[in-house]
Amino acid sequence: MSYNVYMPARCIYGENAVADNSAVFASLGRKALIVTGRKGAESSGALADVEAALEKEGIGYAVFNEIQSNPLVSSCHRAGEKARETGADFIIGIGGGSPLDSSKAIAIYASNPSLAPLDIYKRVYDNPPLPVALVGTTAGTGSEVTAVAVLTNDETGIKKSISGPDCYAKVSFCDPKYTRSVPFNQTVSTALDAFAHATEGFFTAKCDGPVMLFAKECIPALYKCLCALAETNSVSDDLRAPLYYGSIYAGLVINTCGTCFPHPLGYVLTENFGVSHGTACAAFFAPFIDRCERFAPEKAAMFFEMTADKESVKETIASLTDLKGISISPNEAEKYSMRWSETIPRNFLASPGSLTREEARDILATIG
Numbered sequence: 002m003s004y005n006v007y008m009p010a011r012c013i014y015g016e017n018a019v020a021d022n023s024a025v026f027a028s029l030g031r032k033a034l035i036v037t038g039r040k041g042a043e044s045s046g047a048l049a050d051v052e053a054a055l056e057k058e059g060i061g062y063a064v065f066n067e068i069q070s071n072p073l074v075s076s077c078h079r080a081g082e083k084a085r086e087t088g089a090d091f092i093i094g095i096g097g098g099s100p101l102d103s104s105k106a107i108a109i110y111a112s113n114p115s116l117a118p119l120d121i122y123k124r125v126y127d128n129p130p131l132p133v134a135l136v137g138t139t140a141g142t143g144s145e146v147t148a149v150a151v152l153t154n155d156e157t158g159i160k161k162s163i164s165g166p167d168c169y170a171k172v173s174f175c176d177p178k179y180t181r182s183v184p185f186n187q188t189v190s191t192a193l194d195a196f197a198h199a200t201e202g203f204f205t206a207k208c209d210g211p212v213m214l215f216a217k218e219c220i221p222a223l224y225k226c227l228c229a230l231a232e233t234n235s236v237s238d239d240l241r242a243p244l245y246y247g248s249i250y251a252g253l254v255i256n257t258c259g260t261c262f263p264h265p266l267g268y269v270l271t272e273n274f275g276v277s278h279g280t281a282c283a284a285f286f287a288p289f290i291d292r293c294e295r296f297a298p299e300k301a302a303m304f305f306e307m308t309a310d311k312e313s314v315k316e317t318i319a320s321l322t323d324l325k326g327i328s329i330s331p332n333e334a335e336k337y338s339m340r341w342s343e344t345i346p347r348n349f350l351a352s353p354g355s356l357t358r359e360e361a362r363d364i365l366a367t368i369g
Contacts, residue, residue: 005257006210006211006212006257007166007257008146008253008256008257009166009169010145010146010147010169010170010173010253010256011170011171011172011173012145012146012172012173012174012175012249013025013172013173013174013175014175014176014246015175015176016176016177016178017176018174018175018176019047019050019051019054019136019174019176020050020053020054022174023054023055023057023058024058025134025172026054026055026058026060026091026093026134027058027059027060029090029091029132029134029171029172030060030089030090030091030132031059031060031061031090032060032061032062032063032087032088032089032090033055033060033061033062033063033089033090033091033092033093033134034062034063034064034065034080034083034084034087034089034091034092034093034107034111035048035051035052035062035063035064035065035093035095036065036068036080036092036093036094036095036096036100036103036104036107037064037065037066037068037094037095037096037100038066038068038069038070038096038097038099038100039066039067039069041095041096041097041100041138041139041182041183042066042095042096042100042136042138044182045138045179045180045181045182045183046178046179046182047095047096047136047138047176047179048064048095050136051093051095051136062089062093063083063087063089065080065083065084065107067079067080068080068096068099068100068103069099070099070277071099071151071153071160071271071272071278072099072100072102072103072152072153073152073153073155074106074118074119074121074152074153074154074155075118075155076103077103077106077107077110077118077121077152078110078116078117078118078121080103080107080110080111081106081107081108081109081110081111081113081116082110082114084107084108084110084111084131085111085114089111089131090131090132091108091131091132091133091134091171092104092107092108092111092131092132092133092134093133093134093135093136094133094134094135094136094170095135095136095138096136096137096138096139097137097138097139097141097142097191098139098141098142098144098151098194098278101135101137101142101144101145101170102142102144102149102150102151102152103150103152104133104135104170105130105133105144105150105163105168105170106121106150106152106163108130108131108132108133109121109126109130109167111130111131112128112129112130112131113126113127113128115127118155119154119156121152121163122154122161122163124163124165129167130167132171133169133170133171134170134171134172134173134174135170135172135173135174136173136174136176136179137173137174137175137179137180137245137248138179138180138182138183139180139183139187139188139191139248140177140180140183140188140191140192140195140241140244140245140247140248141190141191141192141193141194141195141248141278141279142191142194142195142248142252143195143198143248143249143251143252143253143255143256144252145170145173145175145249145252146173146249146252146253146256147164147168147169147252147255147256148164148165148166148167148168148169148256149162149163149164149168149255149256150162150163150164150168153272158272159268159272159340160268160271160272175245175246175249177241177242177244177245177246178241180241180244180245181238181241185230185234185235185236187277188230188236188244189230189236189279189280189321190277190278190279190280191244191248191279192223192226192227192230192244192248192279192321193227193279193280193282193283193318193321193322194248194278194279194282195219195223195244195247195248195251195279196220196223196224196227196251196283196318197260197263197264197267197279197282197283197286198248198251198252198254198255198260199216199219199220199223199247199250199251199254200220200286200289200290200304201255201258201259201260201261201263201264201282201289201348201352202216202251202254202255202257202258202259202260203216203220203254203258203300203304204261204289204293204297204300204301204304204352204353205258205259205261205351205352206351207257207258207259207351208254208257208258212253212254212257212258215250215251215253215254216250216254217307218250219246219247219248219250219251219254220304220307220308221307221308222243222246222247222250223243223244223247223248223251224307224308224309224314224317225243226240226243226244226247227317227318227321228317230321231317231320231321258351259347259348259351260348260351261289261348261349261351261352261353262285262289262346262348262349262352262356262361262364263282263283263284263285263286263289264282264348265341265346265348265349265361266284266285266361266364266365267281267282267284267285268281269281269329269337269365270284270324270327270368273337274327276324276327280321280322280323280324283318283321283322284322284324284368285364286315286318286319286322287315287318287319288364288367289352290304290311290314290315292352292353292354292356293353294311295353295354296353296354297353297354300353324368324369327368327369328368328369329365329366329368329369330366331366333365333366334362334363334365334366335362337362337365338358338359338361338362338365339358341358341361342358345357345358349361
């Protein structure tokens with residue numbers, strides 16, 4: 002099997018990364034569109050730091066703060082229009098996965114005025130996207146280093162990703178201090194997301210060579226943090242850095258390896274029951290790890306050496322995964338699984354032992 006490792010992600014790490022490297026923004030242009038959600042960028046202090054850095058460099062900017070969780074294609078298209086109206090030379094995304102992913106799409110819309118909202122899924126356009134800088138404020142998505150953006154189709158309500166070299170940020174500022182304002186429940190969900198990235202990527206056939214080093218770095222670190230969250234039911238400041246850097250390493254894993262079936266199955270819980278993304282992925286950890294032990298026993302043994310015995314890991318993840326009041330009947334599972342009736346997702350095929358639509362249906366029916 003051949004391997005293709007391509008990760009041209011420039012990351013500036015550490016405390017005060019934005020303030021100490023303001024000149025990097027000047028290398029991207031003279032006017033920026035800052036893309037955020039409603040609260041996270043401001044409450045974390047990241048927005049104030051970015052604005053101060055831009056003002057120091059004499060860079061003009063406008064702010065688009067209408068990105069919601071599970072960002073809609075229409076919101077990204079509207080932000081692209083604003084980027085053109087304000088004369089933005091580049092995009093700055095501040096926040097968790099939703100604003101960061103959105104910024105990648107917005108950069109494409111901004112430079113391609115003829116692109117209709119849903120055309121972005123066709124991945125064909127004339128002009129290169131605007132440069133993108135990212136400032137992460139949660140420890141989960143790894144979008145800072147990946148060439149992926151997950152968007153929600155307004156017409157269907159279904160989450161679908163775009164990916165490719167055009168979706169890499171020019172630079173990402175990685176400062177764990179911005180995650181300190183994230184409340185406990187959101188910290189748990191994003192940590193579960195990062196652990197899902199690391200674990201699912203690790204069990205794909207592509208995880209070998211240098212990518213394996215990233216997996217071995219982040220899996221034990223993230224699991225240790227998850228154990229602390231489960232034991233104390235709180236998040237201390239000393240967990241913030243290992244959680245954030247663990248999410249970046251996990252992003253490097255999925256950037257080459259991709260994810261497995263817990264991700265597309267998790268979309269069902271997010272779209273239909275409002276379950277946060279990380280928790281939704283973790284909901285399928287138990288059947289996933291059972292399948293890994295069956296079809297990839299050597300890697301499973303390695304995974305348990307990095308974490309704990311299988312039942313302990315299952316118990317830890319389950320204790321952090323709140324699905325109270327959510328149940329999927331066999332008939333509902335059949336209906337939800339029909340989205341995969343024509344095309345089997347790559348995530349299914351990448352899973353140990355692969356996965357059929359019928360098997361996915363049966364796993365969905367175990368919820369509740």
